[in-house]
Amino acid sequence: MTSAKIVIAGGFGVGKTTLVGSVSEITPLTTEAIMTSAGVGVDDNRQVPGKMTTTVAMDFGRISIDRDLILYLFGTPGQTRFWFMWDELVRGAIGAVVMVDTRRLADCFAAIDFFEHRRLPYLVAINCFDGMQYHNAQDVRDALAISSDVPVVSCDARNRESTKNVLISLVEYVLTMRRTRAVAPA
Numbered sequence: 001m002t003s004a005k006i007v008i009a010g011g012f013g014v015g016k017t018t019l020v021g022s023v024s025e026i027t028p029l030t031t032e033a034i035m036t037s038a039g040v041g042v043d044d045n046r047q048v049p050g051k052m053t054t055t056v057a058m059d060f061g062r063i064s065i066d067r068d069l070i071l072y073l074f075g076t077p078g079q080t081r082f083w084f085m086w087d088e089l090v091r092g093a094i095g096a097v098v099m100v101d102t103r104r105l106a107d108c109f110a111a112i113d114f115f116e117h118r119r120l121p122y123l124v125a126i127n128c129f130d131g132m133q134y135h136n137a138q139d140v141r142d143a144l145a146i147s148s149d150v151p152v153v154s155c156d157a158r159n160r161e162s163t164k165n166v167l168i169s170l171v172e173y174v175l176t177m178r179r180t181r182a183v184a185p186a
């Protein structure tokens with residue numbers, strides 16, 4: 001039995017807490033705080049009008065991928081004022097999911113920079129709000145200017161099968177990266 005830590009990152013309101021909640025087999029630990037009028041002008045929730053709360057520390061969940069592998073999921077807070085916590089949250093992680101809302105693509109730039117800087121394998125998961133994928137994976141890859149080997153997948157953060165597939169894709173990618181690095185000449 002092996003366990004591994006995965007980080008779920010991305011910009012504000014992109015669906016990180018929703019993903020951890022949909023895929024976790026335990027009741028997830030969440031740290032949601034109600035968004036009040038004090039956040040008007042700071043928290044831009046125009047694209048997610050139903051959003052009433054925001055993560056102020058982390059989300060935590062767990063999923064057994066099969067009998068041999070348990071993933072522990074750590075969702076980051078999305079707002080820039082909580083980014084100081086990301087260094088702690090990624091410690092010991094094998095990889096990360098960067099969630100993307102293609103209506104607000106720039107919101108994920110900081111997360112991608114963060115993982116590239118730390119050389120932590122990540123994949124990009126397009127959260128298809130309203131069940132629509134407005135741009136194909138190649139267009140998103142080009143717009144983000146990421147390497148061709150970084151997987152770009154789409155998902156519905158509310159759907160367990162969909163989010164489980166995202167995590168399986170990430171684990172497969174991490175394993176491929178590790179094998180490639182292991183055989184790469186020094």
Ligand SMILES: Nc1nc2c(ncn2[C@@H]2O[C@H](COP(=O)(O)OP(=O)(O)OP(=O)(O)O)[C@@H](O)[C@H]2O)c(=O)[nH]1
Pocket residue numbers: 011012013014015016017018019048050051052053054055076077078079127128129130131155156157158
């Ligand atoms: N239509 C649709 N709504 C979604 C989807 N995923 C999340 N939502 C909604 O979008 C809002 C944002 O979801 P959260 O999961 O709180 O986002 P977050 O990334 O954790 O937000 P922060 O922690 O505040 O950065 C919520 O109102 C969700 O119900 C999706 O796939 N489709």
Ligand SMILES: [Mg+2]
Pocket residue numbers: 016017018054055059075076077078
């Ligand atoms: Mg959240």
